[in-house]
Amino acid sequence: MANILNSIKNHIRLCVQIVFTAITNGYFYGFATGRIYTGRSKTVCVPGLNCYSCPGALGSCPIGSLQAVLANRNYKFSFYVVGFLILFGSIFGRFICGWLCPFGLIQDLLYKIPFFRKHKNLPGHKALIWLKYIILAVFVIILPLFVLDIIGQGSPWFCKYICPSGTLTAGLPLLAANEPLRQATGFLFQWKLLILIVLILLSVAFYRPFCKYICPLGAVYSVFNPIALYRYQIDTKRCIDCGKCKSACKMDIDVCKNPNSPECIRCGDCIRSCPVNAIGRLHR
Amino acid sequence: MQKKWLFRNTETEYGSSKKSFLTKNKTSLFLLLLSFAFISIGIYRDETATVLTKSINICLECIGIG
Numbered sequence: 001m002a003n004i005l006n007s008i009k010n011h012i013r014l015c016v017q018i019v020f021t022a023i024t025n026g027y028f029y030g031f032a033t034g035r036i037y038t039g040r041s042k043t044v045c046v047p048g049l050n051c052y053s054c055p056g057a058l059g060s061c062p063i064g065s066l067q068a069v070l071a072n073r074n075y076k077f078s079f080y081v082v083g084f085l086i087l088f089g090s091i092f093g094r095f096i097c098g099w100l101c102p103f104g105l106i107q108d109l110l111y112k113i114p115f116f117r118k119h120k121n122l123p124g125h126k127a128l129i130w131l132k133y134i135i136l137a138v139f140v141i142i143l144p145l146f147v148l149d150i151i152g153q154g155s156p157w158f159c160k161y162i163c164p165s166g167t168l169t170a171g172l173p174l175l176a177a178n179e180p181l182r183q184a185t186g187f188l189f190q191w192k193l194l195i196l197i198v199l200i201l202l203s204v205a206f207y208r209p210f211c212k213y214i215c216p217l218g219a220v221y222s223v224f225n226p227i228a229l230y231r232y233q234i235d236t237k238r239c240i241d242c243g244k245c246k247s248a249c250k251m252d253i254d255v256c257k258n259p260n261s262p263e264c265i266r267c268g269d270c271i272r273s274c275p276v277n278a279i280g281r282l283h284r
Numbered sequence: 285m286q287k288k289w290l291f292r293n294t295e296t297e298y299g300s301s302k303k304s305f306l307t308k309n310k311t312s313l314f315l316l317l318l319s320f321a322f323i324s325i326g327i328y329r330d331e332t333a334t335v336l337t338k339s340i341n342i343c344l345e346c347i348g349i350g
Contacts, residue, residue, distance in 0.1 A: 036340070036342055037340075038340040039340075040336065042335075042336055042339040042340055043332045043335055043336045043339075045335075051343070051346050052338070052339035052343065052346075053339075053342050053343040053346045053347055057339075060335055060336075060338075060339040061339075064338070064339075064343065064346065065335045065338065065339070068334055068335060068338035068339075069331050069334050069335065072334050074334075075329070075331060075334070078326065078331055079322040079323070079325040079326035079329065079331065080322070080323055080325075080326020080327065080329075080331040080332060080335065081326070081331070081335070082322055082326075083318075083319045083320070083321070083322030083323035083324075083325075083326055084319070084323065086315050086316075086318055086319035086322060087316065087319035087320070087323070089315070090312045090315035090316050090319060091312070091316065155345060156343070156345050156346070159343065159345050159346040160345035160346070160350060163346065166343070166346035166347060166348075167347070167348055170343070170346055170347050171346070171347035171348045174342065174347055175347065181342075181347070181349065184344075184349050185348060185349060186349075186350070188348050188349065188350045189347075189348030189349065191348075192348040193348070224312075224315075227311045227312050227315070228312055229309055229312045229313075229316075
């Protein structure tokens, strides 16, 4: 029993990720029957990138919901979804990416797969980290708002052409359980499957490539990182500038210089690595 | 003796100024209030119906059918 508790303590973040993913995708009946949950809890946005067409999903994806409202001809701005994003961002910042996002969990698990050489970043990292902001602006906001069909409705461009979380957690389970849906697949599914496979392979060798370079939800929360209620601070009197925090950080952040970097997912590796406990979790 | 106050800035025993919780987090607390206001406005505008309608029907775009 003591060993189990010790193991949980050493892997607390992984445990929280698994439990939260299980709770927010707890409609297990949906996986068995190939149906999605249709209850009223789906009015509420969950904090992570969790496709609402996942058979187990009990809440709504904030990015999918944002596109749905923007694409609707009755609205040009979503107070409701933006309110949720501000709520989650102002409290947690990118803590959500590190602890509560199901697709972040999947990437963390993939990175644990042994590979002959692990890297933190893709080549061109410094430029690529801006890509997620471009994807947010273009695919999540501009295209659903302005590219309209004959009746004035837009499309969820990010969900339709990019989102690997939707392909993995919604597309594959639903297609596996529904023959008519399988027959309706075409080039679009193949394209999304290709994106998913590439990201899965990259996630084995590189740490969280989707979070670093593509995720529009991470782009939103990154803006809140420096000002969220949950943030880090450095005790400059204790810090000896040894560089161990920077080495430990898989998001490649110089933590002692920029503890609230927009790229920080609050995994806590830097805190555990600091020999003088100079990095604090909560405000002081 | 150092006293912790929620609303007032205090002086530490070393003479430096220690900001109160509200002072240090005024931006995030303002954003928190703003988020509640936005969510309320969104509910009033019936955006929840749009979110619910989208989420309880299989999103063919999301699963790659289009």
